Amino acid sequence: MISEERVAELIRTAVDAVPVEPPPPATFRARATARRRDRRRAGRIWPAALAAAAVVATVMVATVTLPGPSTVPGEESTTYRLPRELAGSSSATTPVSQDPPGRAIALFNQGGHHVVLATDGVTYRRLDLADQLGAALLSPDGLTVIVSDPARTTPHVEVVDLRTGQAQRFSFDPPLAVRPLAWSPNGRRVAFATQVSPTGNSAGPAGVSVLDLDSRRFVQVAEPRPGTAGGLVQAAFIAAGSAVLASAGAEDGCTLRVYQVDPPKPAEPVSVDGPVERCREVVTLAVHPLDTATLVAVGERYGNILRLNFRGDWLAQTRTTPPSIPLSSGDRLLGWSGRDRLYATLGSSVEEFTLEGGYDRVLRFPAVSDGPDLVTAFQLATDLMPETTVSDLSSGGWPWSLRRSAAVAFLLLVVTAAVLVIRRRRTA
Numbered sequence: 001m002i003s004e005e006r007v008a009e010l011i012r013t014a015v016d017a018v019p020v021e022p023p024p025p026a027t028f029r030a031r032a033t034a035r036r037r038d039r040r041r042a043g044r045i046w047p048a049a050l051a052a053a054a055v056v057a058t059v060m061v062a063t064v065t066l067p068g069p070s071t072v073p074g075e076e077s078t079t080y081r082l083p084r085e086l087a088g089s090s091s092a093t094t095p096v097s098q099d100p101p102g103r104a105i106a107l108f109n110q111g112g113h114h115v116v117l118a119t120d121g122v123t124y125r126r127l128d129l130a131d132q133l134g135a136a137l138l139s140p141d142g143l144t145v146i147v148s149d150p151a152r153t154t155p156h157v158e159v160v161d162l163r164t165g166q167a168q169r170f171s172f173d174p175p176l177a178v179r180p181l182a183w184s185p186n187g188r189r190v191a192f193a194t195q196v197s198p199t200g201n202s203a204g205p206a207g208v209s210v211l212d213l214d215s216r217r218f219v220q221v222a223e224p225r226p227g228t229a230g231g232l233v234q235a236a237f238i239a240a241g242s243a244v245l246a247s248a249g250a251e252d253g254c255t256l257r258v259y260q261v262d263p264p265k266p267a268e269p270v271s272v273d274g275p276v277e278r279c280r281e282v283v284t285l286a287v288h289p290l291d292t293a294t295l296v297a298v299g300e301r302y303g304n305i306l307r308l309n310f311r312g313d314w315l316a317q318t319r320t321t322p323p324s325i326p327l328s329s330g331d332r333l334l335g336w337s338g339r340d341r342l343y344a345t346l347g348s349s350v351e352e353f354t355l356e357g358g359y360d361r362v363l364r365f366p367a368v369s370d371g372p373d374l375v376t377a378f379q380l381a382t383d384l385m386p387e388t389t390v391s392d393l394s395s396g397g398w399p400w401s402l403r404r405s406a407a408v409a410f411l412l413l414v415v416t417a418a419v420l421v422i423r424r425r426r427t428a
Helices: 004-017 025-065 128-133 313-318 382-387 402-427
Strands: 080-083 104-110 113-118 124-126 135-138 144-148 154-161 167-183 189-195 207-212 217-222 235-238 243-246 256-260 269-273 281-287 296-302 305-311 325-327 333-337 341-345 349-354 359-364 375-380 388-391
Touching: 080 104, 080 359, 104 135, 113 128, 128 135, 128 144, 128 154, 135 167, 135 375, 144 167, 167 207, 167 235, 189 235, 207 243, 217 243, 217 256, 235 281, 281 333, 296 333, 333 375, 333 382, 382 388
Parallel strands: 080 388
Antiparallel strands: 104 113, 104 375, 113 124, 135 144, 144 154, 154 167, 167 189, 189 207, 207 217, 235 243, 243 256, 256 269, 281 296, 296 305, 305 325, 333 341, 341 349, 349 359
16 A cells, blocks of 8 residues: 555656746746836826815815805895905905806905905805906996996996896997996986096096986086096985986085986086085085985095085974084995985994994904905995895805806816826826
């Protein structure tokens, strides 16, 4: 009987007798190189895959958390809100022409741009057409903005619908440099300061013209007055838009004149208020929409001193003399609130004044004296203020729109895919 050890020895002998030819060394080297290349390719793919996953996750989070427009274009918002503090500037906010915000509660300049704030209190949009032309005026109902170029003569102005982002052109002849001054209470007419030869900063002398949006009629109601250079013309509508109250610029006495808008004599004042002793310029103006009397809030400059005073026959009828209110350079009247309150900018905030001299803070601007966050030329859609609540909304940077977020995410995914393709071709 053969032992197990003998069997194992015979098997080894038989196997060793089989001729085996070893492969050449080049084969071993090729196989080792292929294994290393596979490991490097896997190392390159994983970072790109993780980056793509991060982009997708970011878009999903932005879609859920970032606020979009307050309304779909054409829809009406039922809630009006103002933040207690405006957001800081950002270059990432989309323009109105690409992503209209719907009805707006405010318009202002910040970071070198004209910006509209939607009635949700958090949606900011750049008014790109105003950035191109230079001047803009928000309508009292917050639905449209008049845009014009005060620095050069043009034969038209633009009216931007904030629900659609589309602009409608209104033409006139001859061409003029025009700066929007005031909307009529019914939203049908707009008053402009007009110049045949622009001064660059819109300072006088300048006339006053009115555009009727229904008839498209553009008519001059007040001619430029000589000797008024260095100041800006101010104007406001009275009598539901049938007449305009206007100052002439840097005119001693700060005289206010009333002009009829419709024929037969649109270029002759029908009444005059002034002059006021030592007053050198009317810097801001707001007419109360009273039916039976006239009440005018007037920002007046006395040398280097600015004060808010009141004029009109309402004062004589009620035997009321509201106290004078000190102003600073750049402060502007925004409109009336009810019968005895007035909105105005005061330094870095918006205040609601009473005729008795009290005031309440409505909104704060970013606390800066210069730089991109500085807010100037602030305007309110005053018709909306009775139904507007002031809320502690986020005052962070202007939110991106979902459309911009999706576009950036798509671009990142395309770049990632292109990098993967190029790397695979190089390692193939």
